[in-house]
Amino acid sequence: MKSIKLTCLLLSVLLLSLSSLKTQAQSHQQQRSDSVFLAIKKYIDQRNTSLIYASGSEAYKKVVNEKNLNVFFEKEIYPLGRIKLSSFDGLDNAISRYKLVFESGKLVFSFALEKENKFNSITFTPFKSIIFNKPVPVATSNILKSVLDRQVDSIARQYIQKSNTVGLSIGILNNGMMQTYGYGEIEKGKGKLPDANTIFEIGSITKTFTAIILAYYANEGKIRLSDPITEYLPDSLSANPELQKIKIINLSNHTSGLPSLPANFEYRGMDRLNPYKSYNEKMLLANLKTCKLRSVPGEVYAYSNQAMGLLGVILERVSGKTYEQLVQHVITGPLKMSSTYQQLPPLLSSRFVKVYDADGDETKPWDFDALAACGCLHSTVNDLLLYAKANIKCESSSLSSAFGLSHQVTFSKGPVVGLGWHLYQVKDDKYYWHNGGTGGCRSFLIFNIEKEIAVAVISNAEVDVDGVARGILKKLRSS
Structure with a gap:
């Protein structure tokens, strides 16, 4: 032995x-x-x-x-x-x-x-990152007191425990009450939870603001949805017969036939981590002079950042205001959405998160020029819930009419679309929604007018939050 x-x-x-x-x-x-x-x-x-x-x-x-x-x-x-x-x-x-x-x-x-x-x-x-689960539960403001608290937590954890996510802000409007939850961090390693007033990039949810501004000015008689877009563009662009086919409404419901991005969007010297920053109106109009459509306007849905960006340029020309001023004048000012801006004022900058890419590495926030109307806004879950609440019921008659017009179906051959909003039908329940994404944030907003419920979710990582919002909505529908 x-x-x-x-x-x-x-x-x-x-x-x-x-x-x-x-x-x-x-x-x-x-x-x-x-x-x-x-x-x-x-x-x-x-x-x-x-x-x-x-x-x-x-x-x-x-x-x-x-x-x-x-x-x-x-x-x-x-x-x-x-x-x-x-x-x-x-x-x-x-x-x-x-x-x-x-x-x-x-x-x-x-x-x-x-x-x-x-x-x-x-x-x-x-580089392809390996995604794994974080070894310990991330911090949260969720006190896990109610059934809804626990349901939200179970859904949020499936997202926030992934190694490539950082922070998550959730807002719920239900029975006239607003509830908000924060998970993770606004900056890696700092341990500070996001709250209802933490500012994120909301990306393409901006498009719904653009659509409502369009509806507002259409109701004012300043622009007509059936107008050809060439009526609002320099005369030199009218020489392109392709543009003569596009109506204003086609820009707002993604049926213009314009490609998602202009042909000259990528150019030498472009910052790929901040791609919209230097794309100006001169470049946009130069591209439109020779652009070719991919489908007959009004016939095919094809999501287009270029179309919505162009709509913003047209609305600036109609109103004499910048896009930032339009948002403030028509929507955020009247609704007292005090944290929603294109360019954050210095006093709000400290509430803006650090942003992270799909691998969880810090990246650049996005800046916008000519295509601002497709995705430039920053906001909070508090402001998004105010926005959703006003879409459901608004005391301002002019703004209420604009919301109402934006909710009307304008295209139904494929996805059902209003002006800017996408529609999601579950039996007899109709939901209006839009999501958003930048290089370092993801967002989702959805609401139901009859049930008076809404869910807003924003994160500071390039990892989709659609599943989180839809999961919470499903729990609300069944409660």
Whole structure:
């Protein structure tokens, strides 16, 4: 027995020694890789392909010439900007991987080394994050007192416990009462819960504001839904027969035939993490001069940011006001929605969240120019509930008429659409909804006029919240 125990002990020591040697070898390999990686990272930021090429082995240089390598970096890598963050991502079969977060994208950089610390292969591939559940429950303001509290919590946790989500703000209007819940953080690592007055980007929910402004001015007689859009655009655009077919109503219900984005939306120097910022009216009108429609106006639903952005430009021309002023004048001022803006005033900026992409990495908030009307607004769940409540019942007669017009069905061959709003029918119950998304936020708003219920959900990560809102709505319908 002693002999067996001694043999087992020696075997254990041997295995531990081998494991230690393997760990030491991997550690040494990573140290070598790190030194080469840091040099190449510096060269990428300097846009110095010659020094990157010089870091390659002779075997590599026999396969790839410097001119071709330079073309690759100039076309695929340098346009992403400087490297903001980097981290070791693993070592497999002598190939080292590093995650690179550029100013305008993310890649995995992989390479293998020869003995003299020269790489004999390099590759760049799209980064794909591994999504897992957070090990402990995230913080919440939900006190779990009522049945609804517990239902909301069970639904919210399916979302907020994912590793790539950060914060979640939920608002419910039911039986004339507003209830709000916060989950997670407004900024990673800070431990501060979002609340009902935390400001997020609401993305395409903005389109419903644009539609209601249209309805308001249509009721005022300043614009007609049946007017050709060319009546409100520079004369030079009338020469494009495609535009003559589009009516104002087609811009609002996504039946214009215009592509989702203008053909010249992507251009050299565009910031891919803040894509709408520099797209101005001059560029929009230049594209419209030669644009081709993808379908006959009024016949096919095809979601279009370009169409709604153009509608905003037309409404600015009709009113003489900027889009920001239109929102304040027609909607947020009368409804006392004090936290809903395109450009946040300095006093409100401290309530604006940090925003995160689909991998949970911090990213840029979006700014808008010519296409503001398709997605520029910031708001809170408190303001969105005020907005939904006014859509359900509004004391202002002019605004009530505008809401009513926006709710009327304007297209039903496919998704059912009003002006801006999408309609969702469950038996005899009709729900009006819209969701939204930017590079770092997701939102969803839905309400029912007869039942006087509404659900608003916003998050500060590029991870859809549609399921959260619809899950809560289902619980409200069954209660």
